Amino acid sequence: MSTTNNLATVRAQIDELDEKIQNLITQRAGLATEVAQAKYAQETKPVFYRPEREVEVLRNVIARNKGPLSNETLTRIFREIMSDCLALQQPLKIAFLGPAGTYSQAAVYKHFGHAAQNIPLQTIEEVFREVEAQTANYGVVPVENSTEGGVNQTLDGFINTSLKICGEIELPIHHHLLANVDKVEQIQRIYSHQQSLAQCHHWLNSHLPQVERIAVNSNAEAARRAFNEAGTAAIAGQMAADIYQLRIIASRIEDNINNTTRFAVLGQQEIPPTGGDKTSLLLSTPNQPGALYDLLEPFAHNQVNMTRIESRPSRQGIWEYVFFVDIEGHIQDAPIVNALQTLAKYTGLIKHLGSYPRAIL
Ligand SMILES: O=C(O)C(=O)C[C@]1(C(=O)O)C=C[C@@H](O)C=C1
Numbered sequence: 001m002s003t004t005n006n007l008a009t010v011r012a013q014i015d016e017l018d019e020k021i022q023n024l025i026t027q028r029a030g031l032a033t034e035v036a037q038a039k040y041a042q043e044t045k046p047v048f049y050r051p052e053r054e055v056e057v058l059r060n061v062i063a064r065n066k067g068p069l070s071n072e073t074l075t076r077i078f079r080e081i082m083s084d085c086l087a088l089q090q091p092l093k094i095a096f097l098g099p100a101g102t103y104s105q106a107a108v109y110k111h112f113g114h115a116a117q118n119i120p121l122q123t124i125e126e127v128f129r130e131v132e133a134q135t136a137n138y139g140v141v142p143v144e145n146s147t148e149g150g151v152n153q154t155l156d157g158f159i160n161t162s163l164k165i166c167g168e169i170e171l172p173i174h175h176h177l178l179a180n181v182d183k184v185e186q187i188q189r190i191y192s193h194q195q196s197l198a199q200c201h202h203w204l205n206s207h208l209p210q211v212e213r214i215a216v217n218s219n220a221e222a223a224r225r226a227f228n229e230a231g232t233a234a235i236a237g238q239m240a241a242d243i244y245q246l247r248i249i250a251s252r253i254e255d256n257i258n259n260t261t262r263f264a265v266l267g268q269q270e271i272p273p274t275g276g277d278k279t280s281l282l283l284s285t286p287n288q289p290g291a292l293y294d295l296l297e298p299f300a301h302n303q304v305n306m307t308r309i310e311s312r313p314s315r316q317g318i319w320e321y322v323f324f325v326d327i328e329g330h331i332q333d334a335p336i337v338n339a340l341q342t343l344a345k346y347t348g349l350i351k352h353l354g355s356y357p358r359a360i361l
Contacts, residue, residue, distance in 0.1 A: 025081060032085035039089075048090040049137070051167045051265070052274045054082055055357035059276070062360075072361050076110075083113020092116040095127045095136035101220035101240035103173055107263040108140050111169045122217075124153040128161050131266050139266040140169065146260045148195045150310050154264070155324055158282060158353055159314070165280050165354030167265035170361075175200055175219075175254045178246035179226055179233035187211055187249075191222035192235035200235055203253040220244075262359070271356050273330035278307065280353035283323045284314060285346065298342035299327060302335040322349070330355040 039046035061078050062071045086092065094112055096104040098120020108118060119136050121127050131139040141154045175196055181187055187208065190197075194215040197204070204213065211233075216222050219236035223244040226234035233249065234240070241248055264280075271277075285291035299306050308326040329336050331352055340350060 028081065029085055029088055032088050036089035047269055049086060049092060049267075051357055052272050054079075055274055055276070055360060057082065058360050075361055079111070080113045080115075083115040087115035090137075092138065093119055093136045095119040095121055095130045095139040097121060097124055097127060097141070097218065099218065099220045099224070101223060101236065101243040102218050103171060103237055103261060104140055104142060104263065105220075106237060106239055107142075107169045107171045107261070110171060111140065111167065111263075111265065112138075124151070124157060128157040128163065128266065131163055131268075132161065134268070137267070138166070139163075140263050141266060143168075143262045143264050144308070144310075145173070145195060145199070145262075146258060147199045147254070147256045150312075150324070152312065155310065155312050158280075158324065159312070159322060161266075163266045163268065164270055165264045165356055166267040166269055166271050167356045168278065168359045169263040169265065170359040171261050171263065173199070173254060173259045173261050174237065174252050175235050175259075176238065176241060176248045177233055177250040177253055178223055178236055178241050178244075179249050180246055181231070181233070181249070184208070184249060186231055187233045188231040189214055189229075190233045190235060191216050191225045193217070193219050193222065196222075196235045199255060199259055200253045202255045203250075207250070207253075264354075265356070271354070273332055273355070274357045276358050277328075277330040277355050278358050279327050279329060279331050279336060279355040281325045281327070282349065282351040282353055283325055283343070283347050284321070284349040285323070286348060287320050291346070294346040295323065295343065298339040299325075301342070302339040304329060304335050304339050324353075 036048065039048065058075050058078060061074050065071055065074055092112060094108050094116045096108050096118070100120055105118060105120065119130065121130060124141050127139040127141050130136040141157065142151045143154050144150045179187055189212045190208065191214050196219055197213050197215060216225065219234065220240050222234035223236045223240035223246055226232045226246055227244040234246065235253070283295055285295050305328040306325060307328060310324045311321045312324065314320060314322045327336065343350060
């Protein structure tokens with residue numbers, strides 16, 4: 001068979017499959033509206049977004065995957081399908097630290113797909129407030145970066161909020177040097193968020209040691225300035241480059257190639273166990289010898305794996321420090337129930353910030 005014939009035959013097969021795929025997606029969307037009816041019938045205040053179900057769907061996708069498409073690609077496609085199915089039930093409003101083009105927005109797209117309505121806000125505090133006020137259904141806030149550590153505004157937000165963490169998102173962070181200049185020598189100033197400047201510190205020292213570095217509120221704001229001011233560059237992500245029409249002068253300039261930011265999804269609901277969960281707690285100890293040991297011992301004794309511990313000043317005068325602790329498992333798991341029972345004897349405060357499915361890819 002000639003190449004032309006071959007091409008035509010394969011394309012005919014693709015057309016056939018596309019028709020099937022489209023019919024199946026349409027059928028699936030129909031089922032999603034049936035799910036909505038079932039929720040209205042069964043629940044007084046129906047909850048449409050179900051992270052525990054979404055993660056089950058995605059884990060099934062990964063388990064079935066035999067290639068050639070990667071797990072990342074297939075989960076991205078299925079997330080988008082679920083995003084649109086969910087939008088048929090309830091169009092979600094998601095608050096995050098704006099402006100458009102921030103890594104937080106990339107995290108929103110990764111987790112909620114493109115059917116959700118984006119609400120960019122000016123501060124992390126506002127993200128908490130809008131979700132508390134139910135002006136937004138969910139919020140996405142950065143918790144920690146693998147190079148730079150915890151995001152203090154988010155940790156402080158957890159101290160006072162009644163919201164629950166109902167999901168986590170892990171986003172690999174790739175920083176690019178963006179500008180509309182012809183030569184690197186024309187760059188006189190570089191704008192970026194303080195954390196991004198720190199994450200590219202070595203690269204900047206070796207490639208552009210003389211250029212002034214200026215910290216601004218967000219990477220997207222940096223990109224906006226680079227677009228408007230001659231002789232300036234920004235360190236930001238691909239999305240900011242697209243939005244502000246900037247050229248990538250140098251790509252992936254982060255000092256650590258595994259640079260990743262972890263985000264929390266804030267909401268009003270408690271998520272049931274999925275068999276692959278994490279739990280976030282806020283704990284405090286009295287200021288006395290052995291207090292930190294008493295706080296850690298019940299987890300070790302009950303074989304609960306702690307994935308993170310971080311301290312912050314409590315700002316309340318009663319306790320000097322509070323501890324943010326992440327553990328593997330769900331608050332309903334027996335080892336965690338037992339650990340918390342013991343812990344209650346020693347600590348002044350145990351606040352359950354949420355139990356949620358571990359980030360998928
Ligand atoms: O199973 C549900 O509860 C649905 O609403 C369906 C569905 C899906 O498309 O698979 C959509 C949104 C939910 O967040 C979870 C799953």
